[in-house]
Amino acid sequence: MLDPIVSLSAALTLSVIFASAASHKLKHPAWFRRQIREYELVHKGLVAVAGMALPVVELVIALGLLWRVSRPYAAVFGLVLIALYALAIGINLLKGRKDIDCGCSGPAMRQPLQPGLLLRNLCLAVFAVGALLPSIERTLPVFDLFVAIAAASVSVLLYIAADFWLANRPALLKLLGEK
């Protein structure tokens, strides 16, 4: 049994991450469709459907994580989606296609596929599990809410920082001539 603070902050973090992922996919639909095509895992006829469905599912998960009643369900769907993305990255990595864009963080931040991205998804999965596990029934006073929100903000900031760090790594390796 987790303390509700842990489960709430994990859910909030994941919710923000999913919402931002959905927003850049909805803002740049053409970019996202090209991204799906580049992964070469979805049948050509289904690319348009997947391009629309994935961000909508992400948005629904982001919203579902906010309420206590829907949280476990949203977390399960989130976990499945994270696993699917990890699988798609893993398959392309195994095929040796390290030159395609990950498409993880919007068109503004390009980064090639790399094993580190699987670690990133593992970290997201930990958040999903945190939101999924049952928590102790207790009412949260204001201070506990503050702690949950503060912890979620720090997690989101650190997640974005780690994402940037991952995106910078290939550029650094290229610069040092190790790629």
Added chain:
Amino acid sequence: MQALIVSNVLLWVLLIVGSLVLLGLIRQIGVLHARIAPAGALMVDKGVEVGQPAPQITALDRSEQPVNIGYAKEKATLLFFMSPSCPICKTLLPAVKSIGKSSKDIDVIYVSDGDPQEHEKIIAQAGLENATYLISPEVGMTYQIGKLPYAVLIDKNGTLKAKGLVNSREHLDSLFEVELLGSATLQQYVKAQSSGVHTPS
């Protein structure tokens, strides 16, 4: 108890600020990487050499008006070779546009090719309605452009002054300095620089 709560709140606030600073730092490293990306230093450059008369060609712009390229004119000309399917070209359009606006003695000509509908979209996006925009693969072939985005600077007399693959605003600006640096192309300059610099590893 009061003191503990205050200390806890303060620690959280400081931790958030700390994370923000960390994020900012890592972001800056990313921007630096984008800025120092080599300008295709090993690219084999083809076409007319710098200092020679530029190839002369006439092409029609979007409103079917003939545009002369490479002839002696009142102003210098900056040819920007691009394509709607090239993402880096799009990010450079504002920089090219501002060069056209800020310097009165330079005519900027956008040379593009590809799908006509895509052109309309990119023109609307970048606000190039009044710009000289050619859809002409012939110009690209005449100047033997192999990679995009590529820029060519031609002076008033029709002499090719500088050219090179441009990946960032800095590369674009440096075209105007290439003459002063004494290198024929930006690529040669970068190559000469990098051979003298020891790369830390």
